Amino acid sequence: MIAPDPEVPKLIYSPMKYSGSLDHLSYIDVTPIIGREYTHAKISDILSASNSSTQLRDLAVIISERGVVFFREDQRDLSVEELKRFTDEVGRLSGRPSENGLHVHPLFRDPGNVRMGNGEVDENIYVINSEAAKKLYKTMPGRTTSQPKDLPREWHSDATFEECPSDFSCLLMEETPPAGGDTLWCSGYEIYDRISPPMREFLDGLTATCAQPVFKSAATAGNYEIMSPRGSPLNVGDKFAPSHPVVRTNRQTGWKSIFAGVGLHVTRINGLYDYEEKMIRDYIMRLITVNHDCIARMHWTKGAAAIWNNSCVWHAATPDTHLVPGAVRTGIRASSIGEKPYLDPASTSRREALGITN
Numbered sequence: 001m002i003a004p005d006p007e008v009p010k011l012i013y014s015p016m017k018y019s020g021s022l023d024h025l026s027y028i029d030v031t032p033i034i035g036r037e038y039t040h041a042k043i044s045d046i047l048s049a050s051n052s053s054t055q056l057r058d059l060a061v062i063i064s065e066r067g068v069v070f071f072r073e074d075q076r077d078l079s080v081e082e083l084k085r086f087t088d089e090v091g092r093l094s095g096r097p098s099e100n101g102l103h104v105h106p107l108f109r110d111p112g113n114v115r116m117g118n119g120e121v122d123e124n125i126y127v128i129n130s131e132a133a134k135k136l137y138k139t140m141p142g143r144t145t146s147q148p149k150d151l152p153r154e155w156h157s158d159a160t161f162e163e164c165p166s167d168f169s170c171l172l173m174e175e176t177p178p179a180g181g182d183t184l185w186c187s188g189y190e191i192y193d194r195i196s197p198p199m200r201e202f203l204d205g206l207t208a209t210c211a212q213p214v215f216k217s218a219a220t221a222g223n224y225e226i227m228s229p230r231g232s233p234l235n236v237g238d239k240f241a242p243s244h245p246v247v248r249t250n251r252q253t254g255w256k257s258i259f260a261g262v263g264l265h266v267t268r269i270n271g272l273y274d275y276e277e278k279m280i281r282d283y284i285m286r287l288i289t290v291n292h293d294c295i296a297r298m299h300w301t302k303g304a305a306a307i308w309n310n311s312c313v314w315h316a317a318t319p320d321t322h323l324v325p326g327a328v329r330t331g332i333r334a335s336s337i338g339e340k341p342y343l344d345p346a347s348t349s350r351r352e353a354l355g356i357t358n
Ligand SMILES: [Fe+2]
Pocket: 156, 157, 158, 315
């Protein structure tokens, strides 16, 4: 027996290993770097399989390694409860803190809260609706039509405004325009790998404040209470201003990813002067725009679904539905709440872990 090398640092979470239970499903990898599309798989079949837990656990590994998984087949046979169970189980079986569950949207009590297609509301379901979002977030600063669209602002990771953000989000698209309405996902693993070692070391030491005051302003304007707790005993109250690491370790793979450096919910890189923190955020955004091979793009079809790991990808919707006369874009999303983000000093980049040199 070989004794473990005491010099090799151990990861806080042991990386998960794929066991092969999904090998019967046909797929294509969207790009060499990010994304996998299952061409015919049904989520309902995975949920009802005799080895369902094994398949869901394996799916968590694949999502965490590939960043995002698309289910192209129509998934509208899935009930709301099944969508919730699917998302919850992927998070639970991949080792999130046992006290956590599905996210509860802070503005669930808003009278303008959009109903699902079946006419109901559910505190664990966020309804994506191209029209309703304009009303719900009308108190958000900068929401004017007099300026050109600020599309880089769309990049985000779900629920980064919480102490414990989302690990997995699953979106089932019910109605989608014939053209446009696409969603993009960008690999935070690969963006980290495109950065020089001295710059990585600098970014490894940074944290960012992710303040989202729109929830409090919307609740005050609407005279209702913000939902609390929200999927974790740590996600309580109305402050919505956690500090997160700019570089994060993905707990399922043990790989490093750029996390809180860019996008909608990041308001401040901590400890830097104003011009420095703007420079860092612009730099990370530039990495996304100049490395478009790190991006997978989904053109939605009715009933298609996507599930992604928020700790290693950002995503951005494309707000062009209004350009197609009469078109609407509606979907339902459930999000599992993961651990408080951390940077494990024993973790490495994806390319380092896999020995990829090209
Ligand atoms: Fe999102």
